[in-house]
Structures are given as structure tokens and as C-alpha cells.
Amino acid sequence: MVERVVDCRGLACPAPVLKTKEVLEKERPDRISVRVDNPAARENVSRFLSRQGFGVTVSEDSEGYLVVGSRLAGASDLAPGEEEILCTLSGPSGEKLLVLIGTDKLGRGNDELGQKLMTNFIKTLGEMVPQLWRLVFLNAGVKLTVKGSPVLDDLKELERQGVSILVCGTCLDFYGLIGEKQVGETTNMLDIVTSMQVAGKVVTVT
Known part of the structure; x- marks a missing residue:
């Protein structure tokens, strides 16, 4: 062995x-x-x-x-390439929408308004199911996935409906929130980049 x-x-x-x-x-x-x-x-x-x-x-x-x-x-002797892994996880390329969220506020200007707009944005994402395939949270966006987030219930409902949620581990660590995450999978930049390659369309919110 x-x-x-x-x-x-x-x-x-x-x-x-x-x-x-x-x-x-x-x-x-x-x-x-x-x-x-x-x-x-x-x-x-x-x-x-x-x-x-x-x-x-x-x-x-x-x-x-x-x-x-x-x-x-029964597992293969050869580790599959990244493309094979992604095909298994994501389904057909070109049919799925990925939303990349890099902030906990929507737009620039008043922070209180930005937080309200982001809350409304997350709550409205349910209208995009089943086209919505994956949400990726990074930088300050990871704050939306931790204890006390006003959209936790909405994110958990999206996950229940089959939407994959990835949360940047480096970002959680930077903000001291590793132990606070309540929804989604802690992930890395390799998964994020390859998810963007597989998605049919990527929408970035910063």
C-alpha cells in the first residue's frame, strides 16, 4: 500500500x-x-x-x-482532473447561474441603505430558482452567512431548494468569523475560480 x-x-x-x-x-x-x-x-x-x-x-x-x-x-487509481470533478458537482455547463457576492452592502453611498438593499436582493434571489445554481460569498460578503445575519433564513431556504452556497475560508478567517458561519460550505479560491468556469453566467455583486 x-x-x-x-x-x-x-x-x-x-x-x-x-x-x-x-x-x-x-x-x-x-x-x-x-x-x-x-x-x-x-x-x-x-x-x-x-x-x-x-x-x-x-x-x-x-x-x-x-x-x-x-x-x-472501487475508487479509481487516477485522481480525476478538475474538469471531471466539476462536471460531477455542477451539472451541464451553460445552464446555471452563479452569483458572486463580495460585500454585505449593495451599492455605494449610505451604508444603512446599502444593507437594506442587500437584504432585499438576497430575499429576491429565490425568484431565480431553478436557474440559480450557486452563490459564492467572499470578502465582506461572508458576513451575510454568519450568526446575526438578517438573511440567514433566506440563505438556508435557498440551500434547501438546491442552491449551492460557497463561503470563502480565507475571508472568514480574516474577519475572525470561522466559527460563526451558519450556512454553506467553507471553500477556497480554486473552487471559486473553477465554479466560475463551469457556470453558464456569472453575476458579480460588489
Whole structure:
């Protein structure tokens, strides 16, 4: 059995996922242990390994987190390329709408008005289902996904209707909100960029 240990401590998003992906493609290990030092990297690497056909366990110690992936029976010996992963996750290209939200206020001018407009915008997104495929929150936009957000219930309802919600892990960490997220998947820039490639149309709100 081929086993590999990868140290990704100190690496910024999306480097831990990219380094793990490189090892899988070059060495095709049956078991891989990835050492990371922050919750965002832990979630991103765990999700990536799961998508590659690995059973994943996570432990925490004084050095951070250890993500261990063991190849499941029947899984391919070759890690699929990013395009294959995205096709599995997203459905047909050209049919789905992605909305990229990089702020917690809509428009420039009065902040109070901007917050009200953003709340109304999120509440109205339900009218775009089923065309609406994925919401991506980054920078100050991640504040809309945490405790106390006025649109939490609306986002959870969109998720219930099948809308995928991705939340930038680096951004959550920057604002000290990693433990406050209430909806969506913590993600990395690799997932965000490839999601934009797969979407039929991208709408950016900043």
C-alpha cells in the first residue's frame, strides 16, 4: 500500500488543496495524511479528498489538524482532473447561474441603505430558482452567512431548494468569523475560480 504524508502548514488558500491534488496525481497513494494548521484548510482538503473517492478522518492536536484519506474500494487509481470533478458537482455547463457576492452592502453611498438593499436582493434571489445554481460569498460578503445575519433564513431556504452556497475560508478567517458561519460550505479560491468556469453566467455583486 502506497502511503504519503504532506505538510501544508503555513500555506494560504488554495495551496493546501493544490499541493494535495499534485501528490494524488503524481504518486496515486492509497492513503494520504495532510497536515494543516487552520479550519478552512481542514475543510477544503477534507472535501477535496472525499470528491476523489477517499474516506476521510480528521483529528486535532497541538500542531493543528491531521486530515487522513484512505482510498475507498472501487475508487479509481487516477485522481480525476478538475474538469471531471466539476462536471460531477455542477451539472451541464451553460445552464446555471452563479452569483458572486463580495460585500454585505449593495451599492455605494449610505451604508444603512446599502444593507437594506442587500437584504432585499438576497430575499429576491429565490425568484431565480431553478436557474440559480450557486452563490459564492467572499470578502465582506461572508458576513451575510454568519450568526446575526438578517438573511440567514433566506440563505438556508435557498440551500434547501438546491442552491449551492460557497463561503470563502480565507475571508472568514480574516474577519475572525470561522466559527460563526451558519450556512454553506467553507471553500477556497480554486473552487471559486473553477465554479466560475463551469457556470453558464456569472453575476458579480460588489
